[in-house]
Amino acid sequence: MKVPILKGVLLALALALTPVAAHAVQPDEVLPDPAMETRAREISKDLRCLVCQNQSIDDSNAPLARDLRVLVRERLKAGDSNEQVLGFVTDRYGDYVLLRPPFKATTLFLWIGPFIILAIGAVVTALYLRGRKGTDGIAVGAGGADTAPLTEDERRRLDALLNQNKLGKEDA
């Protein structure tokens, strides 16, 4: 009795953990030429599905995504290069369809912004560290080698203070 249940559980687990193929590409869309199909898949991964917005048309089941996948394959069959296909789609839908935004004047800050912020951070950190070295130099030196050792009188007073402290604690 036990064994079938165990088997059932294992089977269910195996099924649940099997990675499900996430592509939306339907068999009837696939091109006969494997090299061209690979290019189509690559292009599709860079094109945003405008209905679901955060999926590529390669992942999306939306009808428009399917139409665009078919269109991409048609353009490839017509002899377009990958760039020409992307150009064909951006002519109609704008740069927004590209999941990888192009590098141009309007997207300049998007691309180099993080580096500018990193540079500002580096400059601020450098300034801060240099400033700290300047003022701390004196503070660190106070306990270091460049100050005179305690005189006999000072040492006696320090010992007295330390002892007093110890006695005080014992009293309490």
Add this chain to the structure above:
Amino acid sequence: MRRLIFLLPLLLFVGVGVAFFLGFERDPRNIPSALIDKPVPAFDLPPLPGRKEGLSNATLKGDVTLVNVFASWCIPCKVEHPVITRLAREQGVTVRAINHKDKAEDALAWLQRNGDPYASIGADLDGRASIDWGVYGVPETFLVDRQGRIRFKHVGPLTPQVVEEQILPLVKQLRAAS
């Protein structure tokens, strides 16, 4: 004075926060059209069965025209239909349509039921012409000037507010222009 530099991260954070907060107001579905101020794409759609005139880029020259992309299976299209009907019948705007991925008999029945304010309708069965227009969902509405250039695009159902504030003033301006 030097201490003020420590306020810089806070100021930056506030700035970014304000920018993101304002971003909430923007509708992510409102994607700017790549075709604004460009000529209407070359296309030629046949009429619905039993009708005379379809829609092509040649049809869209000469008059300021509103081009409405609709489908019988699209619920928001039904919502905006009275607004479009009023535009065509009362406000004197020429309205033509692209019937997007629809069955002809469904489209005809829908027009029978809801009224047909369109001067002509092109049947876009495979949605290819809609892709040329950069359509990514129905309904979408374009305003085309006399030279056949797309001057305005609205995504989603037309509301009386959009008509009053954007479309009618633009129609007036485009008619006066040439």
